[in-house]
Structures are given as structure tokens and as C-alpha cells.
Amino acid sequence: MGVWRLSILTTALFMIFLLRAGPAAAADKHGIPEFSVPPPPFSEGIFPCSDCHADMETNPERRQLEEHIEIVKMFDHASDQRWCLDCHNPNDRDKLRLASGKLITFEESYYLCGQCHGTIFRDWKAGVHGKRTGEWNGKKIYRLCVHCHNPHSPRFKPLKPLPPPKRPEEIRNSHLTNEQIPSNPLEALLKESDEKR
Amino acid sequence: MKKDKHISRRSFLKGTAAGAATLAIPVGNTDASVWEAFFQQHFQEMDADEKARVIERLEQEYKKRYNREFSIKTTDAMPGVLFGYGLDLSRCIGCRRCVYACVRENNQSRDPQIQWITVLRFEKGEKFVSNLEEADKYYYPEKVPEEEYFYMPVQCQQCENPPCVKVCPSRATWKEPDGIVVIDYNWCIGCRFCMAACPYGARHFNLKTPRIREEEINPETHYLGNRPRYQGVVEKCTFCVQRTRSNPGRYPACVEICPVGARKFGNLLDPDSEIRYCIENKRVFRLKEDLNTSPKFYYFFAT
Numbered sequence: 001m002g003v004w005r006l007s008i009l010t011t012a013l014f015m016i017f018l019l020r021a022g023p024a025a026a027a028d029k030h031g032i033p034e035f036s037v038p039p040p041p042f043s044e045g046i047f048p049c050s051d052c053h054a055d056m057e058t059n060p061e062r063r064q065l066e067e068h069i070e071i072v073k074m075f076d077h078a079s080d081q082r083w084c085l086d087c088h089n090p091n092d093r094d095k096l097r098l099a100s101g102k103l104i105t106f107e108e109s110y111y112l113c114g115q116c117h118g119t120i121f122r123d124w125k126a127g128v129h130g131k132r133t134g135e136w137n138g139k140k141i142y143r144l145c146v147h148c149h150n151p152h153s154p155r156f157k158p159l160k161p162l163p164p165p166k167r168p169e170e171i172r173n174s175h176l177t178n179e180q181i182p183s184n185p186l187e188a189l190l191k192e193s194d195e196k197r
Numbered sequence: 198m199k200k201d202k203h204i205s206r207r208s209f210l211k212g213t214a215a216g217a218a219t220l221a222i223p224v225g226n227t228d229a230s231v232w233e234a235f236f237q238q239h240f241q242e243m244d245a246d247e248k249a250r251v252i253e254r255l256e257q258e259y260k261k262r263y264n265r266e267f268s269i270k271t272t273d274a275m276p277g278v279l280f281g282y283g284l285d286l287s288r289c290i291g292c293r294r295c296v297y298a299c300v301r302e303n304n305q306s307r308d309p310q311i312q313w314i315t316v317l318r319f320e321k322g323e324k325f326v327s328n329l330e331e332a333d334k335y336y337y338p339e340k341v342p343e344e345e346y347f348y349m350p351v352q353c354q355q356c357e358n359p360p361c362v363k364v365c366p367s368r369a370t371w372k373e374p375d376g377i378v379v380i381d382y383n384w385c386i387g388c389r390f391c392m393a394a395c396p397y398g399a400r401h402f403n404l405k406t407p408r409i410r411e412e413e414i415n416p417e418t419h420y421l422g423n424r425p426r427y428q429g430v431v432e433k434c435t436f437c438v439q440r441t442r443s444n445p446g447r448y449p450a451c452v453e454i455c456p457v458g459a460r461k462f463g464n465l466l467d468p469d470s471e472i473r474y475c476i477e478n479k480r481v482f483r484l485k486e487d488l489n490t491s492p493k494f495y496y497f498f499a500t
């Protein structure tokens with residue numbers, strides 16, 4: 001009887017231990033937590049790059065491109081120091097390349113950004129730099145750096161603010177029907193972004 | 198008052214004081230639910246049965262009022278959880294998405310307008326922490342952020358030592374074990390002492406019956422959180438108790454909407470939480486620290 005109880009107790013304790021160990025084991029060796037991110041926000045029809053680049057010869061000479069004009073025009077991400085092939089892998093254009101020569105996919109682009117932006121990378125891994133959604137004590141949805149920062153022109157783009165609060169003198173004694181009640185301006189905004197998607 | 202059949206405790210008490218309690222109670226046309234509302238216990242003293250009865254009554258009352266099915270939770274605080282909030286002033290761009298996400302989640306009145314979050318704008322370099330009242334909350338440029346300004350959203354700071362709770366004569370507001378300061382809208386008598394006591398302007402008063410379009414109502418509610426309010430009661434941010442108090446629990450609505458990720462939320466007692474990381478690695482400050490209110494809302498500059 002006593003032995004039975006003991007073994008049940010140890011099993012229970014062991015299971016509790018397993019449960020508790022769960023979250024810690026979820027982070028990989030770079031301290032990247034297990035997270036889900038939406039896929040990278042490619043411009044339409046641009047990926048895979050190999051669709052065009054597979055048959056092209058690589059010209060490693062730093063120069064003003066005649067292709068990708070939009071990107072060339074906006075490019076202001078340390079543009080004096082760098083150009084395309086410092087991040088895009090010359091031989092297989094579907095991959096990015098770290099300074100070490102290691103190839104990574106576009107889904108892991110944070111390693112590339114983290115090469116220079118180390119402190120921000122650290123905050124991002126901790127869930128502090130950047131937007132998180134989901135559960136504060138459960139599954140979180142991360143964003144890639146490129147979801148908020150265009151990698152070729154990374155400064156966050158200004159937005160139109162939502163309207164200011166009403167001033168006290170604007171508040172009247174109104175008797176509105178359901179349809180006359182002012183709608184939350186966020187509703188229209190959310191609908192708009194839903195339609196874009 | 199005719200419209201939603203809610204008789205506020207205030208008018209009831211007024212009647213009692215005048216020695217004419219019966220006048221304040223509508224005898225003839227009254228269904229039992231109105232009587233029940235009068236004699237409702239204090240929320241913290243109710244047992245499970247009483248809570249269930251109150252919830253049922255309220256769900257029916259709201260259904261009549263808004264033509265929608267409501268769910269009203271009474272979930273208790275979770276053991277080992279003390280909620281804390283972080284806001285990164287180096288990131289906030291003053292876009293007010295959080296203000297309206299909060300309105301949407303928490304059924305704030307659209308007419309007259311009530312908003313639990315106020316975004317203040319300060320000129321860069323201005324000495325700001327001491328004079329919140331003089332900051333501009335009506336700014337409305339084409340685009341934000343503006344070069345020469347920075348922005349500071351203010352909402353309930355969920356003080357550990359809340360002056361609003363101390364002054365309430367009817368004990369309608371109190372601090373829960375997870376640190377959220379809550380209000381029982383059925384016990385609030387509308388005296389507004391708490392509004393005067395709050396140094397952050399976080400509490401708001403329903404001068405009239407709050408109005409919201411039926412189709413914009415959020416029917417997923419908590420008794421101590423976003424359930425619809427009455428005329429003559431005070432309301433404020435509850436850290437989205439209806440979302441956060443659960444395992445797993447969702448982030449507050451303002452955290453989820455913020456396009457720049459300036460808002461951080463979590464358990465102060467969990468050393469691995471995001472909010473603990475902020476406190477331990479960033480330079481944080483709390484608003485009007487000298488008043489000894491000890492807020493659980495931390496502003497920081499992440500750089």
C-alpha cells in the first residue's frame with residue numbers, strides 16, 4: 001500500500017516537473033522562443049527570386065541597378081556602406097546570407113537584422129521590441145522585423161491618427177436612435193485592413 | 198431612467214435619507230428583478246449561488262436593452278499573478294489606435310463619449326511629468342508622429358496603494374488579489390469622490406445612460422470589467438479583466454492593437470515575463486511617484 005502511494009506520488013511529482021519544464025525547453029540555442037510568425041510580407045509576384053535569377057549570371061560589381069527600381073529609389077538603409085549582395089545571397093537568390101557566409105531563409109531574416117541591431121534583437125527575443133499578440137501566459141504571435149520595417153527603408157512610416165476626444169463643450173444632450181449613435185472610427189479602419197488582406 | 202429600468206442606488210439612498218424610501222421604489226409596475234437589484238449583496242460577499250442569480254438577472258436585463266445575448270463572467274483572480282503594464286515612450290507615435298480598441302473591447306459609451314485612455318502630447322524637451330493637465334490631448338495632425346513632439350498615453354495605473362479605493366463611501370471599488378482595481382457598477386452611488394482622488398484622471402462618469410450601437414456591443418464580458426454600465430456610475434480601465442484573467446489569457450486590447458508594439462503586459466511575479474524584463478533592463482518610471490500610490494504601470498524608454 002505504502003509503496004503504491006509513494007510511486008503514485010513520485011509519478012505525479014515527475015509529471016508536474018515535466019509540465020513546468022515545458023516552456024523553458026521551447027527556446028532554441030539562440031534563445032529564440034518557440035513562436036509563430038506570419039509569412040514574410042513579399043511584394044506580389046517577387047518570390048521565389050530564382051524564377052528570374054536562376055538563368056542570370058551574377059555580377060558581383062557594386063553598381064546602380066536598372067532593375068528593382070522601386071527598391072533602388074527607396075533604399076536608405078546604410079546605403080553608403082552596403083548594397084544588395086551584402087544581404088542577398090549571390091548564388092541562390094532565394095536565400096539571405098549572413099556575414100559569416102551562413103545561408104538563411106527569408107522566414108529567419110531576424111538573424112540578418114540581428115547582426116547589426118544586437119540590443120534590439122535581444123529585446124525582440126524577450127518579447128519587448130515589437131508587437132506581440134495572443135496570450136500573455138500562453139501562445140504568442142511574433143512579427144518578423146520586416147513586418148513593421150521595410151528592410152530597404154526601415155524607418156517606421158507615419159500614420160493618420162484617429163480623432164481626438166470631444167471637448168466637454170461639444171457634449172450635448174442628444175436623443176439618438178441606434179443608427180445615429182456615432183460609430184467607433186476603428187471599425188472602419190479594421191474593415192479596410194480586412195479588405196486589403 | 199425609464200428607458201433601462203435600472204434604479205440607481207443613489208436615488209434609492211436619496212429616498213431613504215428623506216425618510217421616504219417607498220417613493221424611490223416603483224411599486225406598481227415593478228417586476229421582481231428590480232427588487233432583487235435593490236437588495237443585491239456586495240460582490241465580495243456573495244456565494245456562488247448568489248453570483249449565478251445576479252448574473253442571470255443581468256444577462257436578461259442587457260438582452261432587453263441591447264437585443265444581444267450576453268455572457269458575464271465572474272472569474273476570480275488567479276493565484277500567483279500580479280498584473281503589470283509597460284509602455285515604451287520611445288516607440289509610441291500617438292496614433293490613438295489604443296484609445297478606440299479599448300472603447301470597442303470595453304463597451305465605452307459612444308454618446309456621450311467616454312474614453313479610458315487619453316493620449317497626451319508634449320513638446321520634446323518640455324518638463325512634463327508634473328503638469329499632465331497642461332498637456333495637449335486634442336492634437337490632430339495629418340500624420341503622426343510629428344518631429345517636434347512625443348506622446349504619452351495615460352489610463353488607470355492600477356495603483357498598489359489606490360487613493361480612489363480609500364475614499365469610496367460605499368466600498369463599490371476595491372483592489373483584487375491580482376492587483377486590478379475594480380468597480381461594482383451595481384454598488385456605485387455616483388458620488389465621484391474617487392474621481393477627485395485619482396491623480397491620473399483615469400476615472401470617468403456616466404452622466405447619462407451610455408449609448409452604443411447594438412451591432413458594436415461586445416457581449417463577452419466580466420462582471421467587474423466591460424459589462425454595460427448605467428447612468429450615474431463611474432468606470433475605468435481594468436487591464437481587460439475579461440480577457441486577461443484566464444489561463445491561457447489574452448493580452449489586453451490596447452496591447453494587441455498598438456501598431457508599434459509600445460505596450461507590454463504580464464505577470465510581475467513571473468521573473469520570465471515581458472514586464473519583468475522591462476523593469477530589469479530598461480529605465481522605467483511611474484507617474485507621480487511622489488504621491489506614493491505605487492502604480493503597476495511602468496513607462497520606459499527602450500531606445
Ligand code: SF4
Pocket residue numbers: 288289290291292293294295296316348350454455456457458459460
Ligand atoms: S496605439 Fe500604440 S503608438 Fe498608437 S497611441 Fe496607442 S500606445 Fe501610442
Ligand code: SF4
Pocket residue numbers: 298299300302303313314352433434435436437449450451452
Ligand atoms: S487594458 Fe484593456 S481596459 Fe485597460 S486601457 Fe487597455 S484596452 Fe482599455
